Amino acid sequence: xxxxxxxxxQNEAGALVRVAGLFAARGYNIDSLTVAATADTEVSRLTLVxxxxxxxxxxxxxxxxxxxxxxxxxxxxPHALRRHAAETEPALPLDRGA
Numbered sequence: 686x687x688x689x690x691x692x693x694x695q696n697e698a699g700a701l702v703r704v705a706g707l708f709a710a711r712g713y714n715i716d717s718l719t720v721a722a723t724a725d726t727e728v729s730r731l732t733l734v735x736x737x738x739x740x741x742x743x744x745x746x747x748x749x750x751x752x753x754x755x756x757x758x759x760x761x762x763p764h765a766l767r768r769h770a771a772e773t774e775p776a777l778p779l780d781r782g783a
Contacts, residue, residue: 687716688742692731692749693723693756700754704731707752711745713737728756 694700701720708715717734737745742760749758 686736686738688735688737689761690733690735690742690746690749690758691761692733692758693728694731694752695754695756696722696727696729697754700729701731703752703754704749707749708733708735708745711741711748713745732761 692704694704705715705718713735715733715735717732719732721730721732723730735742746758746760749755
């Protein structure tokens, strides 16, 4: 079954590698991985889509929450995905200069 996970983590060198490594070490193939800035410049949001059964996803989420860089880790259920998408911040326009 497909699962969408949202993880808030400290915006520090190596944080993404540690989180992705946790999933890879347990044999998960990440279907989609997106990282975006948040309003707080010290925090990034990592969104993962992967396949797995409920029990194994729960276990790896518990392990992810124990990582030092992870602030919050939740599974986004289908009805929450629309709300999550609506809460994303619009991109700032690029300063293209003349």
